[in-house]
Amino acid sequence: MKKIRSPLFYVGDKYKLMPQLSNLFPNNINTFYDVFAGGGSASINTFAKKHELNDLDQKIIELHLFLQKETQNLNVFLDKMYEIIKFYGLSHSEIKINSKINELKKEFKKTYFSKYNKEFYIKLREDYNENKNRNDLLYLLLIYGFNHMIRFNSQDKFNLPVGNVDWNKNVTSSLKNYSRWVNKSNISMFNLDFESFVNTRNPVKNDFFxxxxxxxxxxxxxxxxxxxxxxxxxxxxxxxLNERGIKWGLSNMVQHKGQQNNILLEWAKKYNEYSIKSNYISRFDNSIKKNSIEVYITNFNGEKLIKEN
Ligand SMILES: C[S@@+](CC[C@H](N)C(=O)[O-])C[C@H]1O[C@@H](n2cnc3c(N)ncnc32)[C@H](O)[C@@H]1O
Structure with a gap:
């Protein structure tokens, strides 16, 4: 299965794991409830009649809604974004790597984009903080920011530093894929705590959480x-949900950097547990790769639901 990355490039993004997870999801999903949706990779890579995405983070939901509207007319949106990139003087490696960047590349092998973009990015950040309804600027901050993250301080100012990243061809292709998904799907977005979200749904047969x-x-x-x-x-x-006969699947980590989630291990015994191969690497700590055990737990094993605890 071809996996598609969300244009939000979210930390903890599930897109690399989706081929394994999809195999464990039920077939013929009616509504797919993505309860902790983040960048939405699980939804984008799962075929369902309807998708309901929820996250507690208001900004991430705002960005999804912004991209869903703008990517309906993708070329117009791309042109608008390219103009803003040009206006701020940010690098745009999808189109061109200029001689100054090539020079910086020789001296700063891993940080040349951040060296080049730093001042322009700070101006972009100041402008966004002055005008918080500019989701186009917020999306650019995410693309050019450290680890593609979204972070606000206690005064609600976006405060992430520049990253060593820019608008490359992967950004455009992820937007194209997102646009295709939006145009062929029936999507609703929610900004609720997980419990309120789940308890206000009315699941029917073949729905999956x-x-x-x-x-x-x-x-x-x-x-x-x-x-x-x-x-x-x-x-x-x-x-x-299990007692009500509703199907669900849970991703999690039972072991990480010498720590173990014993609460999870104990609780999960009554359900089906699958180990998931992950190639998760932190740019700060390669050891995470070896020390982490990711799992998928479900009350559904392809044939039946576990109805008794
Ligand atoms: C592991 S990330 C999800 C990543 C996502 N599956 C993806 O592929 O991008 C967990 C998400 O849970 C959200 N979250 C944290 N607490 C929450 C809560 N109480 N209710 C709903 N969402 C919550 C966070 O904002 C974060 O986006």
Whole structure:
């Protein structure tokens, strides 16, 4: 199966794991509920009659809605974005790598784009912070920012530094794929806590809930508000769905950098657990690759639902 990357290039993005996960999802999904949608890779790579994507992060939902509207007319959108890139003087390697970048490349082998873009990026960031309804600028900040992340400080100012990345051909091709997905799908977006989202759905036969929560034992910006209490709240919701005969799947990590999620290991015994091969690498710590065990847990094994706990 060809995997498609979301144009949000989200941290913790599931796109590389989707060929394995898709094999474990039910066939003929009616509504696919992507409860912790993030960049939306699970939805983009799953065929369903309807997609409902939810995330607690308001900005990520805003960006999805922005891209869903703009990519309906992709060429017009691309032209607009290319104009803004030109206006700020940012590099645009999809079109051209200029001589100054080539010079910087010799001296700064791993940081030449960030050296080139730093000042232009800061101007872009200032302009966005002055005008927060400019989602076009926010999307560019994501493309040119450190690790493609979105981060705001306590004063609600976007505060991520420039990254060693720019608008290359992968950005355009991911937007093309996203646009195709949007145009052929029936999509709804929600900005709710996971429990409220799930409890306000009215699932019918062949609906499927996919959960990709922050992992208790790993670190990223969106893990800040996740803790053992949240973990238990999630498991009790999953038990409840199971008792109601509703199909779900959960991605998670049982081992990471010497830590083990014992709450998960204990709870998961009553369900089906599959190990997922991951080639997750952190740019800071290659050891993560060897120390992490990713799993997929489901109350559905292709034939039947587990209805009793
Ligand atoms: C592992 S990421 C999901 C990645 C996603 N599957 C992808 O492929 O891009 C977890 C997501 O959960 C969201 N989140 C954290 N706490 C939440 C909550 N209480 N309710 C709903 N979403 C939450 C975070 O904002 C983050 O986007």
């Amino acid at each position: 996919y959960f990709d929560p922050p992992y208790l034992i790993s670190f990223s910006d969106y893990n800040k508000l996740w803790n053992e209490k949240e973990e238990f709240r999630l498991y009790s919701l999953l038990d409840d």
